[in-house]
Amino acid sequence: xxxxxxxxxxxxxxxxxxxxxxxxxxxxxxxxxxxxxxxxxxxxxxxxxxxxxxxxxxxxxxxxxxxxxxxxxxxxxxxxxxxxxxxxxxxxxxxxxxxxxxxxxxxxxxxxxxxxxxxxxxxxxxxxxxxxxxxxxxxx
Amino acid sequence: xxxxxxxxxxxxxxxxxxxxxxxxxxxxxxxxxxxxxxxxxxxxxxxxxxxxxxxxxxxxxxxxxxxxxxxxxxxxxxxxxxxxxxxxxxxxxxxxxxxxxxxxxxxxxxxxxxxxxxxxxxxxxxxxxxxxxxxxxxxx
DNA sequence: CTCCCTGCAAACATTTTGCATATCA
DNA sequence: TGATATGCAAAATGTTTGCAGGGAG
Numbered sequence: 001x002x003x004x005x006x007x008x009x010x011x012x013x014x015x016x017x018x019x020x021x022x023x024x025x026x027x028x029x030x031x032x033x034x035x036x037x038x039x040x041x042x043x044x045x046x047x048x049x050x051x052x053x054x055x056x057x058x059x060x061x062x063x064x065x066x067x068x069x070x071x072x073x074x075x076x077x078x079x080x081x082x083x084x085x086x087x088x089x090x091x092x093x094x095x096x097x098x099x100x101x102x103x104x105x106x107x108x109x110x111x112x113x114x115x116x117x118x119x120x121x122x123x124x125x126x127x128x129x130x131x132x133x134x135x136x137x138x139x140x
Numbered sequence: 141x142x143x144x145x146x147x148x149x150x151x152x153x154x155x156x157x158x159x160x161x162x163x164x165x166x167x168x169x170x171x172x173x174x175x176x177x178x179x180x181x182x183x184x185x186x187x188x189x190x191x192x193x194x195x196x197x198x199x200x201x202x203x204x205x206x207x208x209x210x211x212x213x214x215x216x217x218x219x220x221x222x223x224x225x226x227x228x229x230x231x232x233x234x235x236x237x238x239x240x241x242x243x244x245x246x247x248x249x250x251x252x253x254x255x256x257x258x259x260x261x262x263x264x265x266x267x268x269x270x271x272x273x274x275x276x277x278x279x280x
Numbered sequence: 281c282t283c284c285c286t287g288c289a290a291a292c293a294t295t296t297t298g299c300a301t302a303t304c305a
Numbered sequence: 306t307g308a309t310a311t312g313c314a315a316a317a318t319g320t321t322t323g324c325a326g327g328g329a330g
Contacts, residue, residue, distance in 0.1 A: 019309085051311090
């Protein structure tokens with residue numbers, strides 16, 4: 001799960017400081033149950049840390065992505081949003097309406113990846129299996 | 141395969157005219173062996189139809205997407221590119237280096253989708269299975 | 281001949297960069 | 306204290322809109 005202290009440790013080890021803006025972005029993402037774009041993170045972040053600057057949000061998101069603490073979400077129309085990394089390991093359901101993300105275990109996927117890569121000679125480093133649709137509550 | 145006449149028919153049936161700019165974008169995408177963004181399509185398109193305007197490229201891409209003749213590619217950093225629809229039905233390999241796309245048959249995926257959706261109560265309308273890595277020639 | 285489509289320019293939205301100041305370790 | 310990181314403003318980038326003229330059917 002999203003543990004701030006654990007994430008802080010990852011940052012420190014990589015030689016980065018744990019500053020207020022960075023902590024703020026981490027907290028905002030940790031509290032989200034779906035994905036958020038830079039503008040939404042800024043808005044929420046300013047409730048915690050009013051001095052937060054827009055630029056720091058962008059820079060922090062880049063940093064978190066680089067460190068593997070956050071990930072970009074590739075929804076059909078929205079490719080500029082982020083979620084904390086532990087919320088999406090690469091295979092998840094996205095609700096088209098409310099944006100909620102539900103991660104699911106990827107049983108069978110590794111198998112498929114292996115056979116496909118052997119067949120085509122690709123060396124695969126990452127995967128993205130995203131199912132788009134409506135979550136139970138948005139179906140009503 | 142990408143057959144211009146066939147695509148033209150889809151457009152006509154939907155009540156759209158087959159104009160020079162639209163034909164140009166279709167030809168450019170048909171000739172691509174990977175994905176291209178609006179700027180690249182404009183550049184290539186102008187070799188065929190020098191009068192092509194930037195705006196028409198955007199509008200045509202929207203239209204083609206709507207009609208199911210093109211699709212957005214969700215590469216890690218590049219979410220603003222398109223490829224012709226028959227090149228990617230939702231499950232493909234993307235080379236991180238050269239951008240080439242290789243579609244593969246999705247045996248087993250439907251099965252997986254069904255079980256996952258039953259379990260979580262989602263109604264799924266679309267999927268995206270993308271494997272990122274290096275194609276055989278870029279591995280060297 | 282009519283309406284849809286185009287291209288230009290300008291408006292908009294979003295992200296990045298330059299730089300002086302503030303801050304974490 | 307010193308190197309990093311911040312925040313502002315401005316620039317760069319990417320996309321959309323308004324509108325007069327052009328072309329497909």
